[in-house]
Amino acid sequence: MALLLLKVAAVIYVLAAGLGLVQLRWPRLSGDRTVIVGLSIALLAHALALGGRTVEIGTFPLSTLADGLSLFGFLAAMIGIGIAWRSGVPQAAALVAVLVAVLTIMAAGMDPGGAGPERLRSPWLPVHIALAFLGEASFAVAGIVAIVYLIQERRLKTKRKKIKKIGTGLHKLPALEILDNVSARLLQLGFPMMALGLVAGAIYSKQVSGTYWTWGLLNTVSLLVSILYALLLHFRLTIGWRGRKAALLTLVGVLATLVALVGLGLAGVGAHGQDYVS
Amino acid sequence: MRFAVIGLSHRTASIELRERFAHHTRDLAKALEAVQELETVDEACIVSTCNRVEFYVAGGAEPKTLSRALRSHLLALSGLPPAELDPHLYVHEGERGLHHLFRVASSLDSMVVGEPQILGQVKEAYRSASETKHAGAALTRAFSKAFYIAKRVRTETGVAENAVSMSFAAVELGKEIFDTLEGKQVLLIGAGKMAGLASKHLMSSGVQQVRVASRSMESAQRLANEIGGLASSLSDLPILLNEADIVISSTAAPGYVVDKKMMAKVVRKRRYRPILFVDIAVPRDVDPDVADLDNVFVYDVDDLEQVLELNRESRAREAAAAEALIDEELAGYVRWSKSQQVVPIIKALRTHAMRVAAAEVDRTTSNVKNADKRTLQSIKAMSNAIVNKMLHPVMTALKEEGASGDPQPMIDALVRLFDLEEAVRAAEAPPEPKAEAADNVVELRPKDQAHGDGSSS
Numbered sequence: 001m002a003l004l005l006l007k008v009a010a011v012i013y014v015l016a017a018g019l020g021l022v023q024l025r026w027p028r029l030s031g032d033r034t035v036i037v038g039l040s041i042a043l044l045a046h047a048l049a050l051g052g053r054t055v056e057i058g059t060f061p062l063s064t065l066a067d068g069l070s071l072f073g074f075l076a077a078m079i080g081i082g083i084a085w086r087s088g089v090p091q092a093a094a095l096v097a098v099l100v101a102v103l104t105i106m107a108a109g110m111d112p113g114g115a116g117p118e119r120l121r122s123p124w125l126p127v128h129i130a131l132a133f134l135g136e137a138s139f140a141v142a143g144i145v146a147i148v149y150l151i152q153e154r155r156l157k158t159k160r161k162k163i164k165k166i167g168t169g170l171h172k173l174p175a176l177e178i179l180d181n182v183s184a185r186l187l188q189l190g191f192p193m194m195a196l197g198l199v200a201g202a203i204y205s206k207q208v209s210g211t212y213w214t215w216g217l218l219n220t221v222s223l224l225v226s227i228l229y230a231l232l233l234h235f236r237l238t239i240g241w242r243g244r245k246a247a248l249l250t251l252v253g254v255l256a257t258l259v260a261l262v263g264l265g266l267a268g269v270g271a272h273g274q275d276y277v278s
Numbered sequence: 279m280r281f282a283v284i285g286l287s288h289r290t291a292s293i294e295l296r297e298r299f300a301h302h303t304r305d306l307a308k309a310l311e312a313v314q315e316l317e318t319v320d321e322a323c324i325v326s327t328c329n330r331v332e333f334y335v336a337g338g339a340e341p342k343t344l345s346r347a348l349r350s351h352l353l354a355l356s357g358l359p360p361a362e363l364d365p366h367l368y369v370h371e372g373e374r375g376l377h378h379l380f381r382v383a384s385s386l387d388s389m390v391v392g393e394p395q396i397l398g399q400v401k402e403a404y405r406s407a408s409e410t411k412h413a414g415a416a417l418t419r420a421f422s423k424a425f426y427i428a429k430r431v432r433t434e435t436g437v438a439e440n441a442v443s444m445s446f447a448a449v450e451l452g453k454e455i456f457d458t459l460e461g462k463q464v465l466l467i468g469a470g471k472m473a474g475l476a477s478k479h480l481m482s483s484g485v486q487q488v489r490v491a492s493r494s495m496e497s498a499q500r501l502a503n504e505i506g507g508l509a510s511s512l513s514d515l516p517i518l519l520n521e522a523d524i525v526i527s528s529t530a531a532p533g534y535v536v537d538k539k540m541m542a543k544v545v546r547k548r549r550y551r552p553i554l555f556v557d558i559a560v561p562r563d564v565d566p567d568v569a570d571l572d573n574v575f576v577y578d579v580d581d582l583e584q585v586l587e588l589n590r591e592s593r594a595r596e597a598a599a600a601e602a603l604i605d606e607e608l609a610g611y612v613r614w615s616k617s618q619q620v621v622p623i624i625k626a627l628r629t630h631a632m633r634v635a636a637a638e639v640d641r642t643t644s645n646v647k648n649a650d651k652r653t654l655q656s657i658k659a660m661s662n663a664i665v666n667k668m669l670h671p672v673m674t675a676l677k678e679e680g681a682s683g684d685p686q687p688m689i690d691a692l693v694r695l696f697d698l699e700e701a702v703r704a705a706e707a708p709p710e711p712k713a714e715a716a717d718n719v720v721e722l723r724p725k726d727q728a729h730g731d732g733s734s735s
Contacts, residue, residue: 088457156454156575175457176552240549243573 002052006070006108009049012042013077013101020094032090036081039097043077046104050074062129066110071129072261073103075137079186083141087182089174095144099258106262124204132197132222136257138190139225142183143254146247149179153244180242183250187229194226221260225253281420282344283375284352284367285325285332287387291366295356299331302355306403310412316347321414323407323421325382327399334379336416341371373612376420380604383424384431391597392437393446397428419615427607435603436596445476447582448556449483452524455552455575460484465522467491467512467536467563468529469501476526476556477505491518493529519544525555527563535563538571545571558582613681620680623689624673626701631669635661 016038023031050070053061061067080096083089152173173179201219202212213219232249235241286296303309303326313322318339325332333352337344349367356363370378381387383400404421407413413421431437452459464485466473469492477488488507491514492498498509510518512535519525519536529535536555545553552573557564562578569576639661643654672692679685693699 152454156451157569173454175453176455178457239546240551242550243552245572 002049002056003108005045005049005052006104009042009045010101010104010108012038012045013073013097013104016042017094017097017101020097024091024094032084032093035093035097036084036090039077039081039084039093042097042100043074043081046070046074046077060126062126064110066107068129068133069103069110069261070107072133072137073100073107075134076100076103076140079137079141080144083145083182083186088178089145089148089182091148091173092141092144095147096141099140099144102262122204122207124200124207128197128200128204130197131193131200135190135192135194135197136261138186138193139229139250139254139257142186142190143251145179145183145186146250146254148173149176149183149247150244150251152176152179153247176243180246183247184233184236184242187233187250191226191229191233194222194229198222198226217263218260221256225257228253280339280341280344280372281334281336281375281416282341282348282369282371283332283334283378284345284348284369285330286366286368287330287332289387290368295366296329296331298356299352300326303331306406307410310407310410313348313351314412316351318343318347321407321417322412323403323417325400325403327396329388330382332382334375334417334420336414336420341375345369345371373608376423376611377604377608379420379424380427380608381601383421383428384600384604385428385437386431386597386600386604394432397425397432401425423607423611427604430607431600431603435599437600445479447577448476448524448526448554449479451556451575451577452480452483452554455554456523458484459524461486462523463521464488465491465518465525466501466507467515467525467527468559469494469497470528473526473528473558474501474505476558477507480524481505485524489518489522491515493531516540516544519553520548523551523553525553525564527555527557528559529563530559531563532561534565536568537565538567541565541568541571541574545574556582616685617677617680620676620685620689622702622705623692623698624676625705626698627672627692627696628665628669629705630696630698630701631665632662635665
């Protein structure tokens with residue numbers, strides 16, 4: 001039942017993503033709102049799927065990779081809707097829809113598994129996963145906003161061909177300052193989540209495997225990305241680093257995280273590329 | 279059409295003269311009150327922007343009488359002798375007044391044809407007049423139509439899309455980078471006329487402060503005074519660039535005034551905050567290599583001119599299409615509005631005739647004993663038929679006259695012949711002035727509404 005709901009949600013995400021891409025290419029006046037509404041409907045179905053899954057396994061679904069990807073997508077969609085709706089970056093909705101469509105399709109295609117073996121259960125596990133995914137979802141949306149920033153920056157720099165569209169309203173992308181600020185705010189939001197998530201993960205790891213840290217793929221990438229973003233935020237505050245390079249770095253971090261996550265998902269290995277859950 | 283407009287605009291009057299009237303209309307409610315007090319004026323609306331001050335009125339008298347009263351009013355307001363004021367005034371009566379209103383609202387009479395702000399300003403003017411009950415049925419009809427036409431012009435012709443001038447482009451580019459220009463700082467390098475004009479446009483978009491830097495302190499000071507900015511010396515350029523968000527450069531210098539080396543330092547100092555250069559100088563003031571720096575955006579005159587050049591031809595074509603659209607709408611409106619003119623008299627005449635007939639039928643039938651229902655009905659039907667047959671040619675003539683000619687003499691004659699004055703007035707019960715008329719016609723982004731009629735406000 002929960003899996004069926006997740007598949008329904010995935011289909012709606014795909015539809016929203018399709019609408020979103022059409023809107024990006026051929027903007028219409030009410031198109032942005034339609035995409036946001038579509039994404040919200042998908043989110044609702046997704047919430048039902050998560051609820052159903054919770055009922056099915058008797059605990060909040062966090063322990064398998066399928067559940068993790070699903071939750072990651074859910075959080076990213078939620079943040080994306082917020083950004084599209086409140087922060088004046090409607091283009092975020094379309095791109096987030098694409099990302100989440102991919103994530104939910106992957107999650108729906110996997111064996112959902114059960115609640116995980118008893119020996120791996122700990123109250124720290126949901127804390128770790130929830131925080132880490134909240135952080136990563138914020139980063140993912142930050143990366144999407146960074147993409148919009150890079151497009152807008154490109155448009156403004158290569159003025160000769162594109163200037164025609166400037167001032168015609170519909171083709172307008174959000175102002176650079178907005179995009180830059182939104183992206184930075186998302187990093188600021190995601191960074192502490194990610195850091196706390198890593199700490200919770202270390203505590204959990206100590207509990208179940210006796211060691212605080214293992215150099216699995218996801219651990220390593222997460223640590224590196226956290227350091228990258230810490231530096232980015234630091235330089236932003238101290239020397240006012242912003243704009244194109246900041247957007248590019250944001251994007252690099254997000255891509256690394258996504259590649260690690262999705263790569264693990266495709267390889268079908270355990271949560272961190274290690275063999276805790278088999 | 280008992281409608282007239284009198285006014286002055288950037289086409290006919292200097293800024294000083296426009297300012298004089300703008301000052302008098304600052305307290306709009308009071309100004310409207312004063313116009314309404316004029317004899318023959320029933321309804322009034324004042325459109326006052328920095329580029330135009332216009333008085334729209336409707337009333338019971340002929341348009342000529344209306345405009346004459348308004349002209350005296352304006353003379354009194356300005357305190358100028360007629361010989362000095364008259365050349366700057368334009369008067370449009372009746373249909374031509376409507377035509378003018380439609381063109382103004384559609385932004386065809388603006389300094390930058392197609393700029394979107396004027397519609398917001400006209401709407402605002404109508405709203406004020408309507409809220410204070412100065413705009414009644416006649417003006418509401420005319421302005422609603424104007425808003426409808428403006429929307430058609432915006433959506434069906436390319437006029438609005440082509441609203442590009444240098445200063446307009448500067449503002450639009452600024453908005454692509456900063457979202458809002460409120461609180462931003464503008465730096466003018468060089469005290470040229472173009473720069474002054476552009477800065478006015480920017481200021482009307484909410485820019486907080488304008489600094490003027492020029493080789494000659496004197497000319498910097500002059501322009502600064504004119505636009506309400508601060509004058510600086512050109513030697514302070516690095517410091518000034520540090521604070522500015524938008525730079526408009528227009529010096530006559532033979533070489534670059536801003537080069538990459540200087541700007542690279544400034545960029546670090548200003549912590550990479552974005553900065554926009556609009557370089558309208560020829561030869562250029564800003565080294566094009568400056569654009570390689572992060573968060574620095576440089577547009578020179580070619581970049582802007584390319585747009586203007588591209589649009590010049592299509593702009594003329596679109597403006598012609600818009601004019602044709604307005605003419606077509608105007609003709610339809612005038613036809614409709616003339617036919618509306620005969621509606622009260624038709625109603626009054628019919629009511630009057632029916633009442634007389636009904637009274638006579640009642641009187642007759644009350645005398646007839648034992649009349650059965652069917653007979654009574656037949657008598658009633660007959661009386662109605664007589665009335666309709668008698669009135670039919672009159673109605674047809676009225677409608678024809680209403681559609682093509684001037685029905686007023688015929689109306690006057692009928693009123694007199696049948697003593698219909700009261701009845702006509704009752705039938706003229708005005709349609710409810712629609713408060714929402716201004717709202718539902720055109721979607722306008724709210725931030726567009728506050729700004730100038732073309733380049734400044």
